[in-house]
Amino acid sequence: SYVLTQPPSVSVAPGQTARITCGGNNIGSKSVHWYQQKPGQAPVLVVYDDSDRPSGIPERFSGSNSGNTATLTISRVEAGDEADYYCQVWDSSIHWVFGGGTKLTVL
Amino acid sequence: EVQLVESGGGLVQPGGSLRLSCAASGFTFSSYEMNWVRQAPGKGLEWVSYISSSGSTIYYADSVKGRFTISRDNAKNSLYLQMNSLRAEDTAVYYCARARSVTYYFDYWGQGTLVTVSS
Numbered sequence: 001s002y003v004l005t006q007p008p009s010v011s012v013a014p015g016q017t018a019r020i021t022c023g024g025n026n027i028g029s030k031s032v033h034w035y036q037q038k039p040g041q042a043p044v045l046v047v048y049d050d051s052d053r054p055s056g057i058p059e060r061f062s063g064s065n066s067g068n069t070a071t072l073t074i075s076r077v078e079a080g081d082e083a084d085y086y087c088q089v090w091d092s093s094i095h096w097v098f099g100g101g102t103k104l105t106v107l
Numbered sequence: 108e109v110q111l112v113e114s115g116g117g118l119v120q121p122g123g124s125l126r127l128s129c130a131a132s133g134f135t136f137s138s139y140e141m142n143w144v145r146q147a148p149g150k151g152l153e154w155v156s157y158i159s160s161s162g163s164t165i166y167y168a169d170s171v172k173g174r175f176t177i178s179r180d181n182a183k184n185s186l187y188l189q190m191n192s193l194r195a196e197d198t199a200v201y202y203c204a205r206a207r208s209v210t211y212y213f214d215y216w217g218q219g220t221l222v223t224v225s226s
Contacts, residue, residue: 031212033212033213035152035213043213048210048212048214054214086151088212090210098153
């Protein structure tokens with residue numbers, strides 16, 4: 001099986017930059033996708049294919065992926081960014097795998 | 108506007124069965140691969156099952172293989188999940204999600220339907 005490891009929580013002050021990591025064996029060889037989930041709501045795709053943004057997602061959300069770590073970066077964090085964030089990958093043997101999720105707290 | 112609306116959740120006893128439905132609108136349903144993803148209370152996301160656009164290819168997570176059956180009716184723009192031999196650990200919100208092929212991310216999600224397995 002393939003395991004994606006995320007920190008349980010990340011805290012950041014408004015206006016600062018939040019970085020949420022997703023670790024996996026040679027994850028740089030896979031495409032990584034990121035979802036935002038606010039309490040009581042369905043997940044929303046915020047970054048796909050490592051670093052692309054769906055329409056309607058602010059440019060403050062960006063992603064990178066190399067080696068054994070993928071990173072979701074949220075610049076100029078706002079109170080409305082407080083949510084759980086999940087990374088996800090796919091391959092032909094494991095199908096779909098999600099990370100355990102990271103709770104982003106805006107101080 | 109793409110919409111996915113799940114229904115069919117509820118309370119069921121261990122060993123019981125339930126059928127979930129997902130009604131799709133706002134896109135050509137027959138052209139897209141679809142999935143079920145679940146989330147146990149207070150827990151993370153877990154992929155459950157996949158079905159190709161034609162229904163010819165199906166995958167299941169090991170945790171539900173042999174108990175759950177995914178299907179679709181392209182004429183009715185609907186996705187289904189038949190859940191048998193339900194266990195307490197199947198208690199979760201079940202989301203249907205549209206998948207984009209090649210790199211397989213989920214670009215649209217329904218609002219979810221809660222399944223509670225309890226005596």
